[in-house]
Amino acid sequence: MLNLNSARLILTPLDNNYILNDIELFISQLNDEKFLADKLDCADDYMCFETGDDFLHQITFLGCSPTLYATDDAGENKTFISIKQHNEIQFANSSAIPPARCPHCQKTDKNWPQYLQNWQQASQTSENCPHCQQTFQFTEMKWKKNGGYGRLLIQIHGVQEQLAVPNQSFLDHLQTLTNTHWEYFFAE
Ligand SMILES: [Zn+2]
Numbered sequence: 260m261l262n263l264n265s266a267r268l269i270l271t272p273l274d275n276n277y278i279l280n281d282i283e284l285f286i287s288q289l290n291d292e293k294f295l296a297d298k299l300d301c302a303d304d305y306m307c308f309e310t311g312d313d314f315l316h317q318i319t320f321l322g323c324s325p326t327l328y329a330t331d332d333a334g335e336n337k338t339f340i341s342i343k344q345h346n347e348i349q350f351a352n353s354s355a356i357p358p359a360r361c362p363h364c365q366k367t368d369k370n371w372p373q374y375l376q377n378w379q380q381a382s383q384t385s386e387n388c389p390h391c392q393q394t395f396q397f398t399e400m401k402w403k404k405n406g407g408y409g410r411l412l413i414q415i416h417g418v419q420e421q422l423a424v425p426n427q428s429f430l431d432h433l434q435t436l437t438n439t440h441w442e443y444f445f446a447e
Contacts, residue, residue: 261301261416263341266447268318268418269351270425270433271409273440275398278344278410286342288436292317294429295340305341310415317429318415322422338417345410348398350375351446352406353420360401364391371400407444420445 279285286306289295293313301307359371368374368388377383378397385394398408404421415423425443433441 261299261307261337261339261341263302263305263414263416264447265416266353266419267445268415268423268425268443269407269409269446270413270415270430270441270443271407272411272437273442275348275408276410277437277439279437282342282344282411285436289342292432299339301341303343305343307339307341310338310340316426317432318423318425320418320423322419338415341412341414341416343412345412348408348410349412350378350398350406350408351444352402353445353447355405355420355445357402357405359406360403361388361390361393362395362399362401363388363393365401366390368400371397374400402444404444406446407442418445420447 286295286308290311293311294317295308295314296311297309299307299309357371358367359369360367366388368390370386370389374386374397377386385396387394425441430441430443
């Protein structure tokens with residue numbers, strides 16, 4: 260089975276609550292663009308795909324070449340794409356020590372694991388910054404590229420942190436398709 264929690268690059272709208280009315284249309288457009296190709300078996304209502312023929316023109320790999328053949332079950336670092344629209348905002352982060360920052364003063368706040376727990380348990384919906392004392396929600400924290408939030412997630416699995424980036428032309432194209440700005444971050 261494909262590992263949905265492998266190291267990955269996540270593309271998501273800048274508006275973390277954004278979702279599409281027609282996800283199937285979006286996927287067929289990404290297929291037309293040769294970003295993705297054949298569908299793969301995948302768990303948890305995710306839609307998973309082989310990378311398409313133009314994938315390497317849309318995502319730039321900075322290290323060694325990716326293993327693009329996801330049907331080869333032997334490889335741990337296979338590259339494949341998953342897409343899902345979630346009912347609620349999702350959070351993911353990389354194992355690099357994430358510089359979670361206050362959305363107001365931008366200072367790092369090492370208490371974020373507690374905020375995450377509060378958010379997951381819905382026990383507390385707002386937090387107070389120890390630096391500027393202003394209140395914020397966990398889902399408003401700033402992570403640079405080491406974490407983020409979203410409901411519509413395009414995940415490119417098998418990508419080690421910071422070793423691949425979406426080309427600006429591809430981000431622009433996603434914006435054209437969805438009429439909203441996109442961002443990206445890394446998780447594992
Ligand atoms: Zn602050």
